Amino acid sequence: MEQRKIFSVIVPVYNVETFLHQCIDSILKQTFTNFELLLINDGSSDSSAAICLAYQKNDDRIKLINQENGGASSARNNGIHHATGDYLIFVDSDDFLDSDDLFYELSQTIQKHNADVVLYGGKNYNVSSNNYSISRGNYDLTIIKSFSLIQTFEYLIQKKLFPGSAWVYTTKAKLIKENGIFFRTKIIAEDIDWNTKIFGCVSSIDAVNDLYYVYRKNQVNSVTGNAGVKGINSILLIIEDWLPKLEIENKPVNSFLLHNLAYYYFTILVLYSAISADDKIKLKQRLKNCFVVTKYSRTVNLKVLRFFCQLLGIPLTSAIVSKLYYLKERYI
The missing domain is CATH 3.90.550.10 (Spore Coat Polysaccharide Biosynthesis Protein SpsA; Chain A)
Structure with a gap:
């Protein structure tokens, strides 16, 4: 057998x-x-x-x-x-x-x-810089x-x-x-x-606990490098589908899952600054509607981002966040 x-x-x-x-x-x-x-x-x-x-x-x-x-x-x-x-x-x-x-x-x-x-643990291998970092x-x-x-x-x-x-x-x-x-x-x-x-x-x-998996980052043809509008639409679609389900179902773990969706809402800010003005207009209302998920943020960083989005608006916050992100990706 x-x-x-x-x-x-x-x-x-x-x-x-x-x-x-x-x-x-x-x-x-x-x-x-x-x-x-x-x-x-x-x-x-x-x-x-x-x-x-x-x-x-x-x-x-x-x-x-x-x-x-x-x-x-x-x-x-x-x-x-x-x-x-x-x-x-x-x-x-x-x-x-x-x-x-x-x-x-x-x-x-x-x-x-x-x-x-x-x-289990993992590392990122940055193809552009030929460096490894703990993921x-x-x-x-x-x-x-x-x-x-x-x-x-x-x-x-x-x-x-x-x-x-x-x-x-x-x-x-x-x-x-x-x-x-x-x-x-x-x-x-x-x-x-x-x-x-x-x-x-x-x-x-x-x-x-060991770093067993190696993820190859920043390839020319990677999805991450070409996400743009499709990436934003995908994340918004997931938030739109899951937000009402998680809010209505009374399970203790749902507050953590909602935080995770809030985290991915904020990742949209990195992509948003790079898309065309026309695409920004098309996505504006959906971004506004989904912003409610950010109230479930549980970490200080996300709560600060939520505050700045409310204070400065999404476009300006997006420009700042994306600039910081790409500086980090380039030098770390």
């Missing part, structure tokens, strides 16, 4: 021939080997599909699934449908794992506590391993460690499938929506 897999590692693949070997190799060399690797070829037009096929022929843990191009969310959803492991791990195909022991450490933590979600990590395990959900949420929010991406934690597959959780398609901020769904359902959170 085939051994049940502990992890299903889901990797959407689309035209990443330059980085794909590093990504796949970093997964296959994990010291803990009881996992399956699902490579979801999302209609690649370069040699990515051939690279995936070559790996599949040499390692029976790999499943190659080909689909017509539908975007990262569609590919991740396809991976969820085919996954058989107890926990799901998402890795973007232009990123890589920086430790051979991530899966081992996760498996040990899961064996002890069986949490719904296990967080998240150094969790206070004393707080997290107390398994007080509210205390953990408060800690993650205050320390700016609340997950922003699907690849910074592993999730129990049963939680995902029983709650019918899938990635929203046709938007570019799908992880915001996904995290809201996941953390609205969890009953326990655990963590391991």
Whole structure:
């Protein structure tokens, strides 16, 4: 009888021939080997599909699934449908794992506590500056391993460690499938929506502390670099959909999820200053309508930003915030 897999590692693949070997190799060399690797070829037009096929022929843990191009969310959803492991791990195909022991450490933590979600640390690799920086990590395990959900949420929010991406934690597959959780398609901020769904359902959170994951920032063709109007529309759509649901449902964790939406509202300010005057006019009313979410801000920084938006208005605050953001990205 085939051994049940502990992890299903889901990797959407689309035209990443330059980085794909590093990504796949970093997964296959994990010291803990009881996992399956699902490579979801999302209609690649370069040699990515051939690279995936070559790996599949040499390692029976790999499943190659080909689909017509539908975007990262569609590919991740396809991976969820085919996954058989107890926990799901998402890795973007232009990123890589920086430790051979991530899966081992996760498996040990899961064996002890069986949490719904296990967080781990990560680094950003800035392609432009060739520098690494800590993305998240150094969790206070004393707080997290107390398994007080509210205390953990408060800690993650205050320390700016609340997950922003699907690849910074592993999730129990049963939680995902029983709650019918899938990635929203046709938007570019799908992880915001996904995290809201996941953390609205969890009953326990655990963590391991090393910096295991490397996120490749500032690529020429990255979504982040070309977000603009589409990025703003995606975030506003998520806020418009989730705000009334979270406000009406009386769950203690919702105040933290609303804070997280407020955080992403303020990230719009970075994008807003760079779009055209016509697009600003088109988005003005929606921005005004969604500003109400900022009243749920729980950190000092967001409360200050809310004050300046009320005092100076969104356009001027946006110009200031975006200037500071790009200075930080350039020199840090």
